[in-house]
Amino acid sequence: MSAVSSLVPARFLTIIAHLVIVISIFWSRENNVKACLPLDYSQEQYDEQDGKLVVGLAVTLGLFGVELAGFFSGVSMFNCTQGLLSIGAHASASVALLFFLFEQWECDIYWWILSICSVLPAFVEIVLFIAVFGLKKKPL
Amino acid sequence: MAFYEVYAHPALIRYKTSVCTKATLFLLVMLCLTYIPPLLVAYRSQGFWIKRGTYEEQPVVRFQYQTLLVAATSTAGDYVAWSTYPYFNNMLGSNLQIPAVSVREEDLNQDGKMDLLVLQLQLPLKPEQQVFGVQLLLTFNYQLFRMSTVVMQSMAYLQYSSPVPGAKLFVSGDLRLQQRTPLPHRGLYNAYNVSVIDGTSPFASAYDLDSIVRSYQKRNLTTVLSCPMPVWTVGQAAGSPFELNAEIRYPVELISYRPGFWETIKFAWIQYVSVLLIFIWVFERVQRFVFQNHVLTTIPVGPVGKAHLS
Numbered sequence: 001m002s003a004v005s006s007l008v009p010a011r012f013l014t015i016i017a018h019l020v021i022v023i024s025i026f027w028s029r030e031n032n033v034k035a036c037l038p039l040d041y042s043q044e045q046y047d048e049q050d051g052k053l054v055v056g057l058a059v060t061l062g063l064f065g066v067e068l069a070g071f072f073s074g075v076s077m078f079n080c081t082q083g084l085l086s087i088g089a090h091a092s093a094s095v096a097l098l099f100f101l102f103e104q105w106e107c108d109i110y111w112w113i114l115s116i117c118s119v120l121p122a123f124v125e126i127v128l129f130i131a132v133f134g135l136k137k138k139p140l
Numbered sequence: 141m142a143f144y145e146v147y148a149h150p151a152l153i154r155y156k157t158s159v160c161t162k163a164t165l166f167l168l169v170m171l172c173l174t175y176i177p178p179l180l181v182a183y184r185s186q187g188f189w190i191k192r193g194t195y196e197e198q199p200v201v202r203f204q205y206q207t208l209l210v211a212a213t214s215t216a217g218d219y220v221a222w223s224t225y226p227y228f229n230n231m232l233g234s235n236l237q238i239p240a241v242s243v244r245e246e247d248l249n250q251d252g253k254m255d256l257l258v259l260q261l262q263l264p265l266k267p268e269q270q271v272f273g274v275q276l277l278l279t280f281n282y283q284l285f286r287m288s289t290v291v292m293q294s295m296a297y298l299q300y301s302s303p304v305p306g307a308k309l310f311v312s313g314d315l316r317l318q319q320r321t322p323l324p325h326r327g328l329y330n331a332y333n334v335s336v337i338d339g340t341s342p343f344a345s346a347y348d349l350d351s352i353v354r355s356y357q358k359r360n361l362t363t364v365l366s367c368p369m370p371v372w373t374v375g376q377a378a379g380s381p382f383e384l385n386a387e388i389r390y391p392v393e394l395i396s397y398r399p400g401f402w403e404t405i406k407f408a409w410i411q412y413v414s415v416l417l418i419f420i421w422v423f424e425r426v427q428r429f430v431f432q433n434h435v436l437t438t439i440p441v442g443p444v445g446k447a448h449l450s
Contacts, residue, residue: 006429006433007435080435080436081162081436083435084430084435088169088221092173124220
């Protein structure tokens with residue numbers, strides 16, 4: 001299908017954009033952690049919130065690994081549905097994380113963005129992995 | 141020889157599908173992403189619902205010709221007083237000293253609304269009396285018409301005192317409106333159409349300046365005399381009266397009001413639609429790409445009416 005020649009680079013670019021923003025948040029997460037703490041906070045509270053955010057970001061990177069493995073190995077590269085879903089989810093995540101970073105939103109919102117925009121494409125990727133390697137279907 | 145385009149019109153291709161397909165799900169996601177983010181963008185960038193508006197109007201002010209004057213004649217607490225309220229004058233006894241008062245209101249630009257009040261007061265003094273301080277209270281009838289109709293009775297309180305006795309006080313100022321809450325955008329607002337001093341009361345408490353100012357300041361809409369430069373001239377000649385000259389202007393006021401339903405909706409709609417147009421254009425291009433290139437399976441019905449299966 002002719003559409004695939006446009007979908008594949010679009011999917012790659014949105015995944016990489018999302019990855020870049022997640023790495024930027026990882027390096028400058030101080031302001032976001034302070035936004036979820038009360039005005040006078042103790043060092044333990046700071047470390048606890050910081051730890052939670054680091055766990056969230058690490059989980060995101062892990063899910064990226066799953067999805068990129070499926071994409072580069074060809075399991076889902078030419079699957080139109082997964083392509084469309086992945087583009088939509090990662091584009092929404094990029095916009096939402098941009099606001100998360102610049103407007104210094106609270107930490108709880110990050111879990112929502114993670115679950116909708118990272119878990120969903122990775123889950124479909126795993127389903128496709130099982131379908132191709134487990135049930136021996138063609139990868140298209 | 142056909143070398144220029146004389147007319148063109150679009151031919152429509154309809155993409156049909158049944159209800160439980162990926163294409164329907166895609167359409168629902170597109171609709172959500174088209175119509176909800178503009179609302180969020182317009183709301184989160186502040187100012188979506190306007191809460192306060194302003195307008196300019198020159199009020200219709202008429203002096204009510206009711207005044208109360210108290211002049212301090214020594215540093216020990218002696219005073220003389222006068223007012224246009226008979227009960228108050230009766231209670232003063234020997235402290236009553238009646239000044240000669242001349243008042244006129246002028247309409248400088250001939251628009252039917254008074255612009256200036258000129259008051260000239262001459263208080264005759266006994267040979268041993270000197271004036272150290274003056275308290276003057278003037279009452280006005282104040283009306284606004286453009287948005288809600290406001291009818292109220294308000295006052296201007298003027299006070300000046302000095303350690304040196306004076307011959308003349310000159311005050312030139314504006315009668316300014318003070319609002320604590322915004323006015324409504326329509327209707328009659330006459331909650332304060334009660335007189336500032338109750339002239340029918342025979343009790344001294346009704347003329348006590350403390351209680352008059354206290355109950356006046358409880359109002360949400362008041363007027364105040366704004367006079368930054370009172371001029372106190374010293375050097376009283378023996379036997380000549382104390383002069384008080386006042387010029388009070390009624391300027392154009394900037395009044396804040398709470399906008400009504402339709403004005404609020406109009407501005408909210410303008411903000412929403414201007415962002416919505418961008419989102420509609422973007423997602424229209426996305427949908428055209430997806431359906432034209434058969435990324436999702438649908439049945440296109442072409443312009444000549446034939447169904448082509450992909």
